[in-house]
Amino acid sequence: MRNYILQRLLATVVTLFIILSIGFVVLRLMPGNIFEGYDELTPEMLAALESKYNFDKPIIVQYFLYLKNIILNWDWGLSIKLYPNMPVWDIVAQKIPVTLYVNVYSLCISLPLGMLAGIVMALKKNSGVDYLVSFLVVIFISVPSFIFATGLQYFCAYKWGWFPIIYDPSAAGMAKFISLVLPILALAFSPIARVARYLRGELAETIGSDFMLLARTKGLTEGQATLRHGIRNSLVPLMNIIIPMFTTIMGGSLVVERIFAIPGMGNLMISGINTSDHQVTLATLMFYSVISILTILIVDLSYGIVDPRIRMGGKQAV
Amino acid sequence: MEPILQVKNLTVTFNAFAGKVQAVRDVSFDLNRHETLAIVGESGSGKSVTTKAILGILPKNGRIESGEILYQGEDMAKYKEEDFYKIRGKKISLVFQDPLSALNPIMKIGKQITEALILSKSIERSKAKQRAIELMDAVGIPQPEIRFDQYPFQFSGGMRQRIVIAIALASNPELLICDEPTTALDVTIQAKILDLINDIKKTRDLSIIFITHDMGVVANMADRICVMYAGKIVEVGTADEIFYEPAHPYTWALLSSMPDLDTKEKLFAIPGAPPNMLAPPKGDAFASRNKYALAIDFEEEPPFFKLSDTHYAATWLLHPDAPKVEMPEILAHRIKRMKEKEAESND
Numbered sequence: 001m002r003n004y005i006l007q008r009l010l011a012t013v014v015t016l017f018i019i020l021s022i023g024f025v026v027l028r029l030m031p032g033n034i035f036e037g038y039d040e041l042t043p044e045m046l047a048a049l050e051s052k053y054n055f056d057k058p059i060i061v062q063y064f065l066y067l068k069n070i071i072l073n074w075d076w077g078l079s080i081k082l083y084p085n086m087p088v089w090d091i092v093a094q095k096i097p098v099t100l101y102v103n104v105y106s107l108c109i110s111l112p113l114g115m116l117a118g119i120v121m122a123l124k125k126n127s128g129v130d131y132l133v134s135f136l137v138v139i140f141i142s143v144p145s146f147i148f149a150t151g152l153q154y155f156c157a158y159k160w161g162w163f164p165i166i167y168d169p170s171a172a173g174m175a176k177f178i179s180l181v182l183p184i185l186a187l188a189f190s191p192i193a194r195v196a197r198y199l200r201g202e203l204a205e206t207i208g209s210d211f212m213l214l215a216r217t218k219g220l221t222e223g224q225a226t227l228r229h230g231i232r233n234s235l236v237p238l239m240n241i242i243i244p245m246f247t248t249i250m251g252g253s254l255v256v257e258r259i260f261a262i263p264g265m266g267n268l269m270i271s272g273i274n275t276s277d278h279q280v281t282l283a284t285l286m287f288y289s290v291i292s293i294l295t296i297l298i299v300d301l302s303y304g305i306v307d308p309r310i311r312m313g314g315k316q317a318v
Numbered sequence: 319m320e321p322i323l324q325v326k327n328l329t330v331t332f333n334a335f336a337g338k339v340q341a342v343r344d345v346s347f348d349l350n351r352h353e354t355l356a357i358v359g360e361s362g363s364g365k366s367v368t369t370k371a372i373l374g375i376l377p378k379n380g381r382i383e384s385g386e387i388l389y390q391g392e393d394m395a396k397y398k399e400e401d402f403y404k405i406r407g408k409k410i411s412l413v414f415q416d417p418l419s420a421l422n423p424i425m426k427i428g429k430q431i432t433e434a435l436i437l438s439k440s441i442e443r444s445k446a447k448q449r450a451i452e453l454m455d456a457v458g459i460p461q462p463e464i465r466f467d468q469y470p471f472q473f474s475g476g477m478r479q480r481i482v483i484a485i486a487l488a489s490n491p492e493l494l495i496c497d498e499p500t501t502a503l504d505v506t507i508q509a510k511i512l513d514l515i516n517d518i519k520k521t522r523d524l525s526i527i528f529i530t531h532d533m534g535v536v537a538n539m540a541d542r543i544c545v546m547y548a549g550k551i552v553e554v555g556t557a558d559e560i561f562y563e564p565a566h567p568y569t570w571a572l573l574s575s576m577p578d579l580d581t582k583e584k585l586f587a588i589p590g591a592p593p594n595m596l597a598p599p600k601g602d603a604f605a606s607r608n609k610y611a612l613a614i615d616f617e618e619e620p621p622f623f624k625l626s627d628t629h630y631a632a633t634w635l636l637h638p639d640a641p642k643v644e645m646p647e648i649l650a651h652r653i654k655r656m657k658e659k660e661a662e663s664n665d
Contacts, residue, residue, distance in 0.1 A: 210419040217373055218485050219407030219434040222399065228433070229422050236424075307424050308469045 005301065012293050019289045020282070024063055027278045034080055034276045053080065077279035082271055088283045091268065096287065098167075099253065099264035102180055106187035106249050111242075113188070114195025119231065121196060122203035133196065140193030145252035149186035149259045156182060166261040183260045187252050191245045198241050202234035209233075236307045239299050246295045250288060321348035322493060322525050323372070328385035328395070330364070330371050339595045341367040341380070343549040349493070354519065354526040356536045356557075358572065359546035362592055365529045368546075369495045371395070372527075373412055374402040407434050411486035413515075415498040417478035421470040427454075428466035431485050440489060453484040456521075458514060476507035480514065487518065494519075495527045500535060512538055533576040537561065542628070545569050548593050548603035555629035562653055564645065565623075565631040567608045574649045583648055602633070610635060610643050 035046060050056045054065055069075040076088040083091055117137075121130045157165040164179045171179050206212065207230050215225035254266035261267075265284050272281035304311035330342035342364040349355050357365045370376050372387055374397055387394040394405070414420040422430060431453060432446035441449055447466065454462035457480040470478060479499060486494060496515060500508040512535065519526055528539050536543060536557070543560040545553040545568065553566040564570055574586035590607040593599050599606065605615035614620075614634050623636035635643050644650065 210414055210416060211422040213375055214412075214414060214420045214482070214485065215422070215433075216375055217406050217412040219403065219438055219489065221403060224437060229425070233422065233424060308426075309423065309471050312469070312472075 001304075008297055008300070012297065015293055016286065016289055020067075020286060021063070023282050023285050024066065025059070027281060028059055028062075030276070034278070036276075053078070076283045079277055079280050081275045081277045082268075082280055088279045091280065092265070092283050092287060095263060095265050095268050098169075098180075098262055099257070099266060101176075102183050102187065102257070102262065102264065103246075103249050103253055105180070105184045106191065107246055109184065110188040110191035110245075110249075111195060114192040115199055115231075115238075117192065117196035118199025119203060119226075121200040122207060123226065125200075125204050130200075134200075137193040137197045140189045141197065143189075145186050145190055146255040146259060148189050149183060149256045152182045152186055153259060167263075169263060180260075180262070183253075183256045183262060186256050187249050190252070191249060194241060194245055194248075195238065199234055199238055202237050203230055206230045206233045232306065236303065239303055239306065243292075243296050243299050247292050250291065320351060322351045322389070323349040323527075324386070324388040325368070325372070326386040326388065328368065328371060328387065329383040330367050330376065331381055331383050332377070333379045333381070334596070337596045340598055341549055341595060342371065343598065344385070345546070345549070345551050346385075347544050347551060347554065349525055349527060350542075351525055352519075352523060353541040354528055354539050356528045356530060356540035356543045357546055358530060358533065358536055358543055360531055360572075360592060362595070363546040364549040365546050366497055369412070369497055369527060369529060372495065373406055373410060374399065375406075375412075407486075407491065408438070408440075408489045409491050410493040410495065411489075411491040413479075413483055413486050413494065413496040413499045416502045417475055417482050418502065420482050421478055423470055425469075426466070427468055427470065427473070427481055431481070431488055434485075435488055438489070449488070450484075453487060454481070456487070456518070457481070457484045458510075459484070475503055476511065479503060479507075479511050483511075483514065483518070487522065490522070492523070492525060493527070494524050495529070497529045498531070499528075501530070501532070508535070515539070533572060545572065548598060549595060550603065550632070552604065552633070553629075553631040555625070555631075559626065559629040562657065563625070563629070564649070565625055565629070565636060566633045567610045567635065568604045569631070570645050570649055571608075573652070574646050578652065580652075580655055586646070586648055612640060 035041060035049065041049070047056070054062050057065070066077065069077065074089065076092070079086050079088050079091055117133055121133050124130050153165060157163045163182050166179075167183070168175070168179045203226075207226065211233075212225050212229055215229045216222065220228070250266075253264070254270060256262075257264045257266035258270060265287055269281060269284035269288075271277070272284060324346075325348075326346050328342055328345045329340070332339040332341055345364070345368055347355065347357075357368065359365050367376070367380070370380070371382055372394065374394065376382070382395045385395055389405070389410075394402075397405075421427070425433075428447060428450050431450040432441075435441045435449065436443055436446050451462045451466060454465060459465050459477060459480055465473075470481075473481065479502075483499075494515075499515065500511050503511060515526070515528075516539065518524060526539075528536075530536055530539075540557045542556050543554065544551045545560065545566065547568050553560065553564065553569045555563075560569060561573070564573055571586065571588045575588060577585055588607055593603050593606070599616075600619075601617050602608070602611070602615040602620055605611040608615070612634050620632045620634045620637075622630040622632050624630055625636070634640055
């Protein structure tokens with residue numbers, strides 16, 4: 001197991017390196033120049049600026065300088081336009097918490113709620129409840145999160161005034177949570193629906209299986225059999241969709257953060273791209289990559305916890 | 319002998335899109351204490367459904383339309399789900415057809431055996447493991463202490479069926495229903511599992527309902543046999559009566575299509591297919607596949623005709639007015655041979 005984790009971590013580093021390299025090259029290939037539109041700059045000033053940020057050197061040299069600074073000094077370069085001359089790492093470190101706050105909360109509420117809805121649908125399969133929830137599920141899956149965000153903002157915040165319209169960065173504790181409830185909800189709808197739909201299918205199949213019948217014939221009640229034998233067996237395939245789900249939340253958060261003026265990573269990435277502030281864009285890209293890869297790693301490792309066949313596959317006894 | 323379980327005029331239907339499937343039609347039988355009753359029939363004849371109805375585990379679209387299932391003086395056909403909790407596993411247990419899918423793949427074997435005992439508080443948690451190991455030992459699992467902590471995927475098919483039997487025996491039931499327990503196993507393992515079932519029947523004073531489509535298995539197990547066709551019992555009798563003096567053409571056909579070592583002729587196959595149970599045919603359901611069918615077979619359902627105190631068959635051929643018909647030659651030969659062998663072994 002330890003070897004496996006080490007292998008996976010090594011692979012993670014290699015993957016991140018590849019993403020960083022491709023990202024660096026692609027961003028430089030994008031049309032436009034960061035100093036475009038500043039007509040008051042004299043050629044001398046421009047040359048001085050370019051030499052300060054190494055833009056006068058060949059791209060391959062720039063790349064190695066960038067890499068060297070990150071590896072040796074954990075220096076992700078300077079922001080040029082968004083926060084002039086501020087170290088990118090400082091900006092990012094300041095923005096990560098609120099983004100994680102929103103995304104992790106959405107994931108944390110969507111898993112239990114989705115599972116609950118899925119279990120109810122599976123147990124009441126082909127009943128009115130099932131049809132109603134299934135109908136909602138289709139809507140929640142097909143409508144993108146920013147539509148929900150706008151809707152929630154309009155009704156819950158603007159019309160009814162239950163929540164602040166935009167995020168209040170000075171809030172802390174409960175007030176912070178309350179000002180983030182709407183974006184968290186907007187992001188959670190689609191994952192809730194996905195989990196519910198998936199679990200319904202899996203659980204309905206598991207409930208029909210022989211071992212559930214055996215659990216009942218050996219004297220368990222229907223509830224005990226579902227709880228002890230049905231649900232855990234349906235969790236293994238559910239793990240599969242948690243990965244794309246978390247990345248969906250992250251992707252949705254790019255826009256939703258904008259709508260609620262949350263100063264998070266999503267907002268930062270879009271601003272970075274719009275202003276050609278490549279160092280910032282690259283750092284946010286790396287953040288999203290690390291999160292995605294870590295999610296995959298955690299999910300892969302947790303398979304083994306849920307399913308002994310995967311955990312013990314390597315040392316098959318008898 | 320007093321019957322431990324009586325099924326009277328049981329009718330079970332399933333709601334399907336196309337209509338009502340009449341899976342079990344007016345089935346009656348008694349199970350005597352300490353006997354093995356085999357229910358024999360081809361796929362779809364309603365034998366599994368009958369036992370599922372007894373245990374209250376019919377699928378959601380299945381329903382007992384009428385009839386009684388008398389056990390301990392109560393009619394289980396009227397039981398609600400909660401009433402079955404004191405019966406299932408504790409009084410009546412089921413051994414499944416396919417041991418590969420009957421065990422929860424991600425729960426340790428030991429836990430699966432003790433789970434029901436602990437949940438029903440019939441044994442203390444600390445003693446449960448000891449109990450499970452004894453059971454595993456009793457069903458012939460070597461090294462039960464080690465096996466206790468293993469998962470189903472670490473067991474072979476035969477071993478898993480032993481575990482399923484151990485689970486069925488965990489609460490000391492008095493009635494065991496075996497639903498084709500050897501169908502999914504290969505032949506050498508089959509024989510061992512059958513021996514095991516016969517063993518535990520003796521040591522634990524069990525009464526057994528044994529469901530199978532395999533006449534060869536029946537011969538080794540059954541005291542009495544019910545032959546089912548299209549949701550009805552067509553012939554019932556002791557094992558000797560069914561094997562040596564079969565009276566229903568369907569029983570003849572089943573026995574003729576059973577392979578054995580001495581038959582030189584081409585094996586008999588029953589022509590046609592079982593009837594559609596959405597609309598069971600009028601009269602005798604087997605009539606259209608039966609070359610001995612009389613005109614009345616297509617008109618009116620035959621009643622049971624008594625052949626002896628224990629032997630009944632539902633066929634118009636036994637009516638006093640019916641033409642005299644002999645069983646097929648292939649079967650008559652075989653019975654003659656069997657009787658000769660029996661006589662030799664008795665000498």
